[in-house]
Amino acid sequence: MGTGMGGLVAAQRLSKHFDEVVSLERDARPQLPPAGGNAAAVDGPSAVHNGRPGVPQFNFIHALLGRGGAILDDSFGPDYRSQLLAAGGRLVDWFTEVSIVVPPGTTFLRNPPGSAPPPGLPPMGMYSASRALLEGTARKLLERNPRVTVRYGARADGLAFSPDEGTGGRPAAVEGVTLAGGGAVVGADLVVDCSGRNTRVADWLAAAGWEAPPVSVVDAGVGYVSRHFRLSPESQHRMEGTHALVATSMYPHTQLAVIQRIEGGDFLVGVGGYGEDESGLPPHDDSALLPWVQHI
Template sequence: MIKTTESAVVIGASIAGLAAARALSETYAKVTVVERDVLPGGAEHRRAVPQDKHVHSLLAGGSVTLETLFPGFGDDMVAAGAFAFRSGVDWYLDGHRIQALPQRGRGVVSSRPLLESVLRKRVAALPNVTIVDNCDVLNPLASVDRRRVTGVRVASRAPGATPTELAADLVVDASGRASRSAIWLAELGFQAPRETKMTVDTTYVTRSYRREPHHLDGRPGTIISPFPGSPRGGFLLAQEHDEFILTIGGLFGEQPPMDDDTLLTFAESLPSKDFPEFLRTATRITDPVKMRYPASVRRHYEELDEFPAGYLVVGDAVCSFNPVYGHGMTIAAVSAALLRDLLEAGPDDVAQRFFRAVAGPVDAAWTLATRSDMRFTASGVTPTLESRLLDRYITRLARAAATDEVVAAAVISVLQLTETPDTILAPAVLGRVLRHMSNAARVG
C-alpha cells in the first residue's frame, strides 16, 4: 500500500495506542509509539497499568473489531494461551440470568497482560512501526503560529538522558485517563474540551484461583451487573494457565473485603450461587489487590470549533468509562478502526472528522453506562419522568430476557456493544416485553 504521509507519533503503548498505531501504519510511512513504562517481553503486569491485575472483559464488539485490524487476532490469542470457549458466559441483569444463547463461533478470554502482549507483538512486527519504551513525552512541538502540532519533545528515563525532539506530521494522544491534552491545548492557545463527569465511587478487589473441571460446570464465566437494591457485582472469568480471575466489588461506596472468609459472605449476597459455590472449593493463587474508580469522565472534543492540525486524542483520553461495564477496550478498538477508515480519504482535517465520527459509538457506550449508574439513588441524579419509565422498562426487560431468546439476543447485543442501546426499544423487542408483562400479570 502506498503511504501518503511521512510520519506519525503515538503517545502511549496502551491497547488504544497499539490499535491506533496499527491504523496509522496503513497511511504513514513511519509510526513511532512512545511509552513511559518499561515494556515487558511477554504477558507480564506493568507498573504503569495498575488496573491490569483486575479482570478485563473484551466484549464481542471489540473482539470483532480487533480481528479486522489484526487478521488472525483470535488465533494468536489462543496460540498465546487464551481460554477458548463455545458456550457463552452467563450474564445477570437486574438479578436475572439472561437466557443462554448458542455461541456464534469461538470466544476467547484472557488476562489484560496477555491481550496487550499479543497486540504489542503484532504491532512491533509491522515494518514501519517502532515502539520506544522508558521514555516520557514532555510536550508537543508546534509551528510558529501555533496552529499545527509538528511533533513532540521526549526524554528517555535512562540516567543522564537529555530531551530530544521527534518530528511528526500527526501526533496521537493515547495516554489514557491522565492525558495532558487539555493542558497542552490551552498552552497552544486552544480551548480545552468540556468535561462531563459521573461519580460512581466504584471499588473492586481481585484474586486469581486455580481453574478445575468442576468449576461452573465447565462454563467460561459469570458476570453480575449491579442494579438498584443490589449495588454489588462481580466477574468470574476463565484465564490462561488454567486459572480463574475473580473481580468483585460495588458502586457508590460498597467496600469489598480483602480477607477470604468475609469475601465468601460478600459473594453470598450476589444474586447467583456461582460465586459462593466457586469460592468454597477454589484454591487461591494470588493475594488480593484493590482498585478504586471515583468517576467516569467524558471529554467532548467533538464540540470544539478549533483544534490544532496534526494532533488527535483517542481512547480513555477521550472517554473513561466505569470499568464494571467493560467498555474501554472495545471503544479503543472501534476508535482505531474509524481512524483507519477516515485516513483512507486523506489526513487533512482528520481530527475534526475523527471526533465527529467517534462521538457516535462513545455516546452509545456512555449512555448505556451512565444510564445504568443513574438508576441508583446514591448517584444524586434526580430522575426525569422519561428516565423513571425507562428504568421500569429495563426491570421488565431483564425479566423477559431470562426466558425469551429474542429479547435475550437484543440485550446481549447491547451489553456486548455489537448493537446500539436503541436496539432494546425496537418494536419487536418492546412487543415481546409487553407480552411477558401481560402474561406475568395474568399468572399473578
C-alpha cells in the first residue's frame, strides 16, 4: 500500500521474491516534470510541481545522497542515477557547490568551485532534484517490471482477514486489502504498508482484536513553506557556481532558508522556523511570506 519512495523500492525488492506484486496508490498517477522545467515566471513563483495529496512534503526540498543513490541503483538496476541525471537532476559536490550563510553576512563555502575535496576525504556528492523527479524516475523504472502492477486511484479501506479464528478470538491471518468504493478485496500472501504518516493499519488491526501498538509523538515545533521559482538571468549569474544556498540564523533567532537548484532551470526555495509558538514560523500567504523572507 502506497507508492512513495518507500513503496516503490519495496515493490521492486519484493518482485525478486514473489511472482506477482500489486501496488495500491490512492492518488492518480503523477507525471514527471517537463524537461524544460515547470517555472512560468521570471524572478517569481513557478507552476507548482505535480502535487501528491498523499505525500505532505512533496513540494519541499529534497536531495539524494550517494548511499541512497547506490541503494536505488541496486534496487532498480544500474539505471536509476543515470536516468535521474538524464532527466535533469544534478550531481552536486557538497564541498564546493553549497554555500552556508549565517547573517549578518558570514559565508562558508568549504572550497572554491572546481577544487579538490579536503585531503583525506572523498568527494561528497548529492543528487539535487525535485521530489517529483526523484520519485518519478523510480516510478518509471518500476512500471517496466513485468511482475509489478500499480493500481492508481485505489484507496485501501481496510484489511481482509481469514475466516479462521486464532488465539483470543482474533482472525488467524491477514489475507489481503479491501478497497474503498465497493469493498472489493485484493488478495495477498503478504501485505506491506508503505502509506507513511497517513497509515490506518494500526486502527484496522485493533478493530480486529489485536492490541494497538503504543504511539509516541514528539512535536519539534518546526514549520516550513516552499515555492518554485525561475530566476532572471541576472539572478542566475549571482548563483553561478553555487547549486545550493543555506541561510540560517544564530540563536535566539530561529529562521532559516534554503535555495536549491533543480531540474529545468528552476530553483526551489524553502523557508522555515521553529519555536514554542507560531511567531517564528513562516506564513503561508504569499503577501506575508516575502517580508518574512526578507527579514532573514
